[in-house]
Amino acid sequence: MAELLSDAKKLELLSFARATIEEYLKEGTRRPPLLAAGPYAKKCGAFVTLHSKGRLRGCIGNMVGEGPLALTIRDMAIAAATGDPRFHRVDKDEMTSVDIEISVLTPLEKLDDVSKIEVGKHGILLKRGYHQGVLLPQVASEYGWDRETFLSQTCQKAGLLPDAWKDSQTEIFVFSAEVFGEKDFADQKT
Secondary structure (H helix, E strand, O other), X not given: OOOXXXXXXXXXXXXXXXXXXXXXXXXXXXXXXXXXXXXXXOEOOEEEEEEEOOEEEEEEEEOOOOOEHHHHHHHHHHHHHHOXXXXXXXXXXXXXXXXXXXXXXXXXXXXXXXXXXXXXXXXXXXXXXXXXXXXXXXXXXXXXXXXXXXXHHHHHHOOOOXXXXXOOOOEEEEEOEEEXXXXXXXXXXX
């Protein structure tokens, strides 16, 4: 995937995500999105992931860009901090230990041949009936999964049996992501 954002824009988005969460936790208000020009105006899906002390603390995203990237980042940052059902709401005092990571997604591509899935490059969206599960590209790399394990884990996240990806009624989509986080810029102020 060609990089959409310069390092300066990545830092700006990370700072914006942090300020957005902090303002929302303190005042309950949603700050206006960054100017919707240039890369910020592009409609693409994005996820915001929060880690605290090396552990997942929240992750919410939108697979398809329904508005400008800046607006998606704002809304997903707030949702990751306050709306991930796996975790209690992030406390404003906890933000000092939270690291923010952003994944900007490419459009979904439907696959008929799972051998085209490149672990570490592709994320997976898997659908069957009302069940749906998604795992970002970096997840497979972080856990050292091969393609079949990645597919099985995505099935389980969707609430399906681990081998549901082999069923012809299961739809499989892939996407790539430009992933960047505060840890990538630890020596620079975010």
